[in-house]
Amino acid sequence: MVDAxxxxxxxxxxxxxxxxxxxxxxxxxxxxxxSQPRAGGQVWRHDVLHGQPRVATDAIRDVAxxxxxxxLEGTQVVAVxxxxxxxxxxxxxxxxxxxxxxxxxxxxxxxxPFPGWTLPGxxxxxxxxxxxxxxxxxxxxxxxxxxxxxxxLAAAAxxxxxxxxxxxxxxxxxxxxxxxxxxxxxxWPAKLAQAARLRLELARVPYRTGSIVxxxxxxxxxxxxxxxxxxxxERIACDLLAVGYGLLPQVELAQLLGCALEPEGAHARVQxxxxxxxxxxxxxxxxxxxxxxxxxxxxxEGRIxxxxxxGAPVPPTLVQRRDRARxxxxxxxxxxxxxxxxxxxxxxxxTICRCEDVPLGAVRPHADTREAKLATRCGMGACQGRICGxxxxxxxxxxxxxxxxxxxxxxLATLGEPVLSSVSDTRGYxx
Amino acid sequence: MKMSTxxxxxxxxRVHVPAGISVAAxxxxxxxxxxxxxxxxxxAPLCGMGVCFECxxxxxxxxxxxACQRVVNPGMRVExxx
Numbered sequence: 001m002v003d004a005x006x007x008x009x010x011x012x013x014x015x016x017x018x019x020x021x022x023x024x025x026x027x028x029x030x031x032x033x034x035s036q037p038r039a040g041g042q043v044w045r046h047d048v049l050h051g052q053p054r055v056a057t058d059a060i061r062d063v064a065x066x067x068x069x070x071x072l073e074g075t076q077v078v079a080v081x082x083x084x085x086x087x088x089x090x091x092x093x094x095x096x097x098x099x100x101x102x103x104x105x106x107x108x109x110x111x112x113p114f115p116g117w118t119l120p121g122x123x124x125x126x127x128x129x130x131x132x133x134x135x136x137x138x139x140x141x142x143x144x145x146x147x148x149x150x151x152x153l154a155a156a157a158x159x160x161x162x163x164x165x166x167x168x169x170x171x172x173x174x175x176x177x178x179x180x181x182x183x184x185x186x187x188w189p190a191k192l193a194q195a196a197r198l199r200l201e202l203a204r205v206p207y208r209t210g211s212i213v214x215x216x217x218x219x220x221x222x223x224x225x226x227x228x229x230x231x232x233x234e235r236i237a238c239d240l241l242a243v244g245y246g247l248l249p250q251v252e253l254a255q256l257l258g259c260a261l262e263p264e265g266a267h268a269r270v271q272x273x274x275x276x277x278x279x280x281x282x283x284x285x286x287x288x289x290x291x292x293x294x295x296x297x298x299x300x301e302g303r304i305x306x307x308x309x310x311g312a313p314v315p316p317t318l319v320q321r322r323d324r325a326r327x328x329x330x331x332x333x334x335x336x337x338x339x340x341x342x343x344x345x346x347x348x349x350x351t352i353c354r355c356e357d358v359p360l361g362a363v364r365p366h367a368d369t370r371e372a373k374l375a376t377r378c379g380m381g382a383c384q385g386r387i388c389g390x391x392x393x394x395x396x397x398x399x400x401x402x403x404x405x406x407x408x409x410x411x412l413a414t415l416g417e418p419v420l421s422s423v424s425d426t427r428g429y430x431x
Numbered sequence: 432m433k434m435s436t437x438x439x440x441x442x443x444x445r446v447h448v449p450a451g452i453s454v455a456a457x458x459x460x461x462x463x464x465x466x467x468x469x470x471x472x473x474x475a476p477l478c479g480m481g482v483c484f485e486c487x488x489x490x491x492x493x494x495x496x497x498a499c500q501r502v503v504n505p506g507m508r509v510e511x512x513x
Contacts, residue, residue, distance in 0.1 A: 035481055037453075037502045042480060048451050074500070090493075090501070108482045120465070120475035130479030134499060135452025137460050220473060354477070354485060357470040382484035382495070387477070409484075409495060 005031045005070075007309050008085060008098040010077055010253060013041015014295055015287025015302035016104030017059045022306025023102070024068035031096060032069055033087065035076040039063070041106055042126065043295050047133040050161060078414060079405035080256050086406075086414065093414025100282040100309040103254050103270065104302055107247035107288035109151075110267075112338070112391050113346035116216030117243070118354055125244030129155040132162045139163030144225050144238040146170035146213040149246040149336045153198040156205060159242075166202070167238055170211035170227060172245070173336050178209050181335035188328050190296065212342055216241050245338050247292045248390055255403040257283055264291050265333065266393040268400075275314050276305035284309045292332065297325035343395050353388040355381020368398045382409050439507040454509055455479075455486045455498035464513025465498070473513060488512075 009020045012034035020032040032039070038046045044056035051057070063069050072089070079086040084097040109124040116122065123131060125147050132138055143164040145156045148171060156166045171178060185192040211229035216222045224237045249269040251261055260279035261268040269291040276284045286305035287298035300321045307314050346352065348361025358378040366372035369379065369392055378392075379385030379401070389400035406415075436447040441463050448457040455476050458465060465475045465486055476486040479499050486498040489510040498509070 035500060037500065048449065048456075090496075108480065109478060111477065111483075118468070118472060118474060120473050123476060124478050127477055127479040127483075131453075131455065131459075131476060131499070134479070135449060135456035135460070136479075137456070221475070354468065354474070354483065357468050357472070382487065383482060386482050411493075 005029050005096065006099045007031075007102060007306075008033065008096060008100075009102040009104060009306070010034075010085075011041065011104035011106055011287070011289075012036070012039035012060075012063075012071065012073070013104060013106050013287065013298065014044060014056075014059065015106070015289075015298035015305070016041070016102070017063050018299045018302030019102040019104055019284075019286055019306035019309070020063050020069050021059070021066065022303045022312075023310040024063070024066045024306075026307065026310035026312045028068065028310045030069045031072060031098075032063060033072040033075045033077070035074070037074050039071060039073060042130065043298075045130055045133045047158070048135040076408055077253055078407050078410045080253070088408075088410055088414045093411065100284065101257075102276075102302075102305045102309050103257075103259075103278070103283065103285040103289055104287050104298075104305070105250040105253055105289045107292055108250055108386065108390075110245040110248050110338075110390060110394060111243070111387055112245050112342060112394060113350050113352050113360065114213065114215055114243070115345070115347060115350050116218070116222070118351050119216050119218050119222045120220070121218065121222035121239065122216045122241045122243065125152050125155040125242045126247070127244065128240065128242035129158045132158050132164075136162075138240070141165065141239040142167050142237065143240045143242060144168055144170070144213070144227075144236055145242045146172070146211070146225070146227075147242075147244040147246070148172045148338060149244075149332065150195065151244060151246065153195070153202060155242055155244070157198050157201050160202065160205070164240070166205045167236060168206045168208065169202070170213060170229070171207070171209045172212045172339055172342055173209060175209040177335045181331060184331055188296075191294075191328065212339070212345070213241065213243055214345055245342065245394075246332075246336055247288065249289045249291060251289060252386075252403045252407055254278065254283075254285060254289060256405060256407060259283060259285065266396070266399070267390060274319055275308040276301055277308060282309075291326070291329060293326055293329035294332070297322065297329060300325060338394065346395070352391060353378040353381060353385075355383055355388075358388075363392065363397065369393075370401050372397070373401070384408070437503045437505050437507075439503055439505070439509060441509045442511060448503055450503070452503055453499050454488065454490060454496075454501045454503055454507070457503050458486075458488070458498060458509065458511060463511055465511050466513055
């Protein structure tokens with residue numbers, strides 16, 4: 001039974017799990033919350049057929065078995081006030097007070113519009129991987145994977161393990177950029193080994209560089225993709241089309257808390273000091289929210305943030321490991337930069353805001369995303385601009401606007417919740 | 432190893448699906464449509480991680496639930512507007 005909570009960690013991926021473990025090791029009472037039904041985040045998402053990697057089950061067991069840590073899965077942060085969060089799960093809404101906060105909110109995929117991208121069967125690349133792990137039926141399906149970055153290989157491997165026939169991987173970056181990236185991987189031996197394993201597993205899958213999906217075609221769902229590559233244009237038949245242009249930090253909660261952000265390409269990341277402190281007192285951030293850095297980076301930053309949030313000293317070796325892992329992130333960004341022609345795929349009729357069905361042509365005349373929102377409803381739907389706002393930022397229409405509560409669509413009853421100061425209170429609370 | 436199954440209803444159809452899968456996966460598995468957009472287009476999940484809201488459905492009478500964020504439960508009633 002937990003009577004009070006010293007530290008709340010938001011996000012139970014590699015960074016959040018490491019932060020919770022580190023803070024709990026200092027004797028702090030920690031609450032770890034995640035909107036997904038199970039801990040692990042995206043990279044360690046539980047696979048209904050293949051479970052989780054050993055390193056993930058170890059990390060989750062360490063936290064779940066720790067008497068100082070309470071895990072609240074299936075729980076979403078919907079609003080913040082000084083010193084407390086408003087949370088919602090499938091049943092109820094409740095407040096949770098904290099002494100310090102660690103934001104490990106991770107990343108989402110950069111999904112860019114192209115003609116036909118709203119057809120059923122068109123997903124993100126990471127999106128397809130997540131759906132496959134949830135049990136989405138892939139056996140015998142022809143899957144085409146496109147976009148940019150190493151996630152394409154991971155998504156293809158997962159799809160194949162679930163019985164899909166991966167008809168091709170189309171990387172937008174040119175051959176020379178991909179080769180330079182691969183040639184530099186020796187500096188991160190674990191990444192090199194992972195890349196080699198994936199290439200071996202996908203040995204029979206065509207991998208093309210300098211190749212982009214220009215349109216999805218189909219009547220009621222996707223039946224093929226238009227692909228433009230070095231050999232010209234072609235149509236490739238497929239049952240599922242998974243396109244993702246890499247990852248971007250999820251900073252909405254940090255933004256709501258008033259944490260300073262800094263640019264990450266056309267997007268934003270949380271600004272942190274050497275010990276993962278944000279610009280706001282008692283608020284720390286770790287992992288992808290601080291810039292896309294990958295698994296190793298997230299784990300070491302989570303550990304630093306957990307120790308710092310607990311007021312414990314941070315060993316200099318951890319800071320060195322973090323800086324080394326961050327260098328990998330820089331290499332990723334450099335070699336998988338989105339090409340200009342990808343930004344030009346959507347035409348005036350292409351839907352940009354999928355929630356409100358706003359075409360790109362309706363948004364273009366407006367000076368910024370705020371004006372476009374007021375005039376066209378672009379970004380006013382359920383996803384709150386997470387998809388279209390990030391896409392518009394990448395397309396050069398200016399940065400996403402500020403974040404306002406609620407962070408996610410919320411049930412009305414949640415907003416009327418009484419103040420509860422402890423997790424044990426919330427457990428006893430039924431209505 | 433034989434997977435255990437869960438019985439639920441999707442748009443009134445009684446179906447059996449493997450235990451542990453998401454509601455989104457269950458809807459796809461039984462071949463039901465997901466959602467219609469505000470202008471009437473068919474839509475289906477995009478992000479798979481609770482961000483895009485394309486998979487939202489009614490679960491046990493509660494509207495606007497993201498099907499990718501929920502694991503199937505015995506007796507669950509799922510309704511889509513597709």
